[in-house]
Amino acid sequence: MKKWLLLAALAARSVTGLAQSGPVPYGVLPTTAQLNWHQMEMYCIIHFGVDTYTNKEWGYGDEDPKLVNPVKFNAAQIVGAAKAGGFKGVVVVAKHHDGLCLWPTQTTEHNISKSNWRNGKGDMVKEYQLACQKLGMQLGLYCSPWDRNNAYYGQAKYVEIYRNQLKELYTRYGKLFVSWHDGANGGDGYYGGTREVRKIDRTTYYGWPQTWAITRRLQPSAVLFGDVGPDVRWVGNEEGHAGETCWATYTPQAPEPGKEPSNGYTKYELGVQGTRNGKYWMPAECDVSLRPGWFYHASQNSQVKSPNELLDLYYKSVGRGANLDLGLSPNPDGLLNQEDVHSLQEFGRLLKQTFAVNLAKEAKIMASNIRAKSTKFGTQNLIDNDRYSYWATDNQIKTPEVTFALPGNQTFNVIRLRENIKLGQRIESFSVDAWHSGAWVQIVSATSIGANRLIRLPQNITTNKVRLRITGSPVCIALSDFGLFKEPAHLTAPVISRNREGKLSITTAAPVSAIYYTINGDRPTLQSTKYSSPISLPNGGVIKAIAVEGNKHSELAASTFGLSKANWRIIPNASTGLKPENAIDESTSLWSSMRADSASNFEPAQLSIDLGTAQNISAFTYLPRQDKSTAGLVDRYAFYTSTDGTQWQQVIAGEFSNIKANPVEQTVTLKQPAKARYIQFKALHVIAGNGATAAEIGVITTK
Numbered sequence: 093m094k095k096w097l098l099l100a101a102l103a104a105r106s107v108t109g110l111a112q113s114g115p116v117p118y119g120v121l122p123t124t125a126q127l128n129w130h131q132m133e134m135y136c137i138i139h140f141g142v143d144t145y146t147n148k149e150w151g152y153g154d155e156d157p158k159l160v161n162p163v164k165f166n167a168a169q170i171v172g173a174a175k176a177g178g179f180k181g182v183v184v185v186a187k188h189h190d191g192l193c194l195w196p197t198q199t200t201e202h203n204i205s206k207s208n209w210r211n212g213k214g215d216m217v218k219e220y221q222l223a224c225q226k227l228g229m230q231l232g233l234y235c236s237p238w239d240r241n242n243a244y245y246g247q248a249k250y251v252e253i254y255r256n257q258l259k260e261l262y263t264r265y266g267k268l269f270v271s272w273h274d275g276a277n278g279g280d281g282y283y284g285g286t287r288e289v290r291k292i293d294r295t296t297y298y299g300w301p302q303t304w305a306i307t308r309r310l311q312p313s314a315v316l317f318g319d320v321g322p323d324v325r326w327v328g329n330e331e332g333h334a335g336e337t338c339w340a341t342y343t344p345q346a347p348e349p350g351k352e353p354s355n356g357y358t359k360y361e362l363g364v365q366g367t368r369n370g371k372y373w374m375p376a377e378c379d380v381s382l383r384p385g386w387f388y389h390a391s392q393n394s395q396v397k398s399p400n401e402l403l404d405l406y407y408k409s410v411g412r413g414a415n416l417d418l419g420l421s422p423n424p425d426g427l428l429n430q431e432d433v434h435s436l437q438e439f440g441r442l443l444k445q446t447f448a449v450n451l452a453k454e455a456k457i458m459a460s461n462i463r464a465k466s467t468k469f470g471t472q473n474l475i476d477n478d479r480y481s482y483w484a485t486d487n488q489i490k491t492p493e494v495t496f497a498l499p500g501n502q503t504f505n506v507i508r509l510r511e512n513i514k515l516g517q518r519i520e521s522f523s524v525d526a527w528h529s530g531a532w533v534q535i536v537s538a539t540s541i542g543a544n545r546l547i548r549l550p551q552n553i554t555t556n557k558v559r560l561r562i563t564g565s566p567v568c569i570a571l572s573d574f575g576l577f578k579e580p581a582h583l584t585a586p587v588i589s590r591n592r593e594g595k596l597s598i599t600t601a602a603p604v605s606a607i608y609y610t611i612n613g614d615r616p617t618l619q620s621t622k623y624s625s626p627i628s629l630p631n632g633g634v635i636k637a638i639a640v641e642g643n644k645h646s647e648l649a650a651s652t653f654g655l656s657k658a659n660w661r662i663i664p665n666a667s668t669g670l671k672p673e674n675a676i677d678e679s680t681s682l683w684s685s686m687r688a689d690s691a692s693n694f695e696p697a698q699l700s701i702d703l704g705t706a707q708n709i710s711a712f713t714y715l716p717r718q719d720k721s722t723a724g725l726v727d728r729y730a731f732y733t734s735t736d737g738t739q740w741q742q743v744i745a746g747e748f749s750n751i752k753a754n755p756v757e758q759t760v761t762l763k764q765p766a767k768a769r770y771i772q773f774k775a776l777h778v779i780a781g782n783g784a785t786a787a788e789i790g791v792i793t794t795k
């Protein structure tokens with residue numbers, strides 16, 4: 093070959109080589125373990141232990157392991173229900189704050205072998221591992237750093253014990269997808285019988301860098317979850333939603349100057365949104381329980397989230413590039429209740445139905461630019477369901493457009509986009525237009541895509557042409573997915589509420605042909621009582637309702653009410669503070685004993701109520717403030733009763749565990765019912781502030 097011909101051939105090859113090379117990765121990138129985690133999208137976290145039997149959310153650490161005896165425990169029932177819901181794995185709480193290890197550990201006597209379950213020979217973690225293996229689900233483990241049982245908690249020796257617990261968990265139960273570490277620490281506990289408050293420095297005590305080195309060594313394919321990562325961050329709430337804009341990258345903040353960012357210190361705003369161009373790839377996990385609490389409480393049996401509520405959370409977590417971690421709460425028998433199983437199953441069905449057909453799949457796709465005009469980066473990659481094949485543009489093209497000419501008119505209400513995150517989170521913002529009567533009409537504009545972005549439109553769009561415009565990106569794009577889907581129409585569940593006069597109303601967002609309800613606990617049918625006007629239920633109870641329109645039934649609405657407050661009256665006292673009547677007005681309006689002087693110390697506050705007539709009280713309820721503020725949030729309480737309004741007797745006292753992260757209604761059940769006409773709620777300690785607050789105080793009675 094002549095020399096010049098050879099040179100020309102080489103030059104041509106290098107031009108093609110250049111053209112065929114992909115975009116340079118942008119910013120920080122996910123690890124292999126993080127990629128696996130992103131692909132999972134959803135998993136469940138299972139809370140079971142002494143709390144299941146004591147009706148608490150945080151055990152104190154002094155519970156007898158003999159309490160735990162789940163005679164029907166069946167890991168496959170629980171893991172199978174998660175699988176039916178479309179979840180890809182489970183995180184088993186192997187040890188919660190109460191310290192009881194659900195596996196036969198060498199590190200402490202306080203473990204499952206001291207229970208009667210399987211004659212002390214059982215290993216719950218093992219049974220979950222085997223069920224996961226059988227069902228093709230991934231396994232993760234949660235071993236609480238805070239241990240209210242361990243005598244050595246607070247000393248260096250406990251950190252050794254904790255690390256040994258992790259080592260056991262990492263070496264006995266196969267490959268894990270996540271090692272889950274939470275930041276909770278309420279201070280007080282049993283601690284080997286000392287029953288005291290033990291303060292630790294969260295940033296240094298656990299020696300996280302050394303602890304995590306163990307995870308990396310023994311479980312290299314697991315991600316580490318913690319409030320501030322290092323691999324997956326807490327979203328900052330236990331309500332299951334990320335921010336509308338949510339970046340997979342994150343720069344954690346130090347709790348105070350000179351301190352390292354660490355578990356136990358999170359800023360809500362930071363968690364939900366992440367940090368654009370943050371220092372680490374640290375996507376958010378949205379945790380939320382299927383029931384109000386993480387552990388099973390019979391009083392919450394009518395409050396299992398419905399399939400549509402779960403779907404809504406799916407859009408607000410997975411649809412924002414985060415993952416959904418849904419809490420499951422096996423009952424004292426060791427099984428999920430039927431309501432829970434049913435809800436998971438229906439949710440799984442709804443998901444499958446919604447995402448069965450990508451209406452963009454048959455479209456003729458035309459892009460304003462394709463990188464090097466190469467099919468390798470072509471638009472067919474957008475509809476092949478592969479998260480890593482992608483449409484890319486030339487380096488200088490940062491705001492391209494792509495049009496989807498659909499085969500005739502199509503109706504959709506969900507849009508899906510995904511970036512090839514192996515090349516980083518590149519795109520800032522985008523808009524989608526639909527072709528209507530000869531012109532483009534913008535239907536949505538949004539920010540942040542990442543691993544997955546779902547836009548749930550407020551109404552159906554019918555069109556034969558859709559256009560995606562990338563409106564902001566610092567570099568050329570690498571988009572892997574574009575989908576148009578139709579979520580089936582459904583009637584939303586009716587809303588049940590009660591007013592101050594004790595009248596119950598059942599309402600719907602849009603008019604329906606009928607509402608049916610029951611007050612005996614049964615699921616309503618078309619034969620049940622038809623709702624026509626507000627109902628009186630003076631002693632409270634469970635009310636269930638469905639709405640019906642044409643041949644469509646809504647899903648079930650269920651609410652439990654305590655004693656009607658129609659005849660209640662506040663008895664004023666010196667610490668009552670502002671608007672005490674707000675605590676008994678059946679709304680989330682606030683009673684507050686907080687004083688304007690924010691420098692002053694907390695003063696216990698009390699609220700006394702005349703119930704009108706003597707009642708047989710079996711439980712009290714406290715609904716904390718619902719406006720996200722922690723001021724005056726009560727975490728230690730006492731309830732008193734009186735028959736004359738002057739002589740008071742304390743009937744119960746305790747802690748409202750986990751109320752800061754999960755401020756749901758708290759039910760305090762008495763060992764024995766107390767007969768009284770007057771009740772008093774005392775706030776003994778609060779999360780923050782110099783006084784107490786409450787949205788509502790309630791009473792549950794028995795005959």
Ligand code: FUL
Pocket residue numbers: 149150274275276379386750753
């Ligand atoms: C929190 C804990 O304090 C709760 O009890 C629960 O385990 C939740 C998932 O994490 O940090």
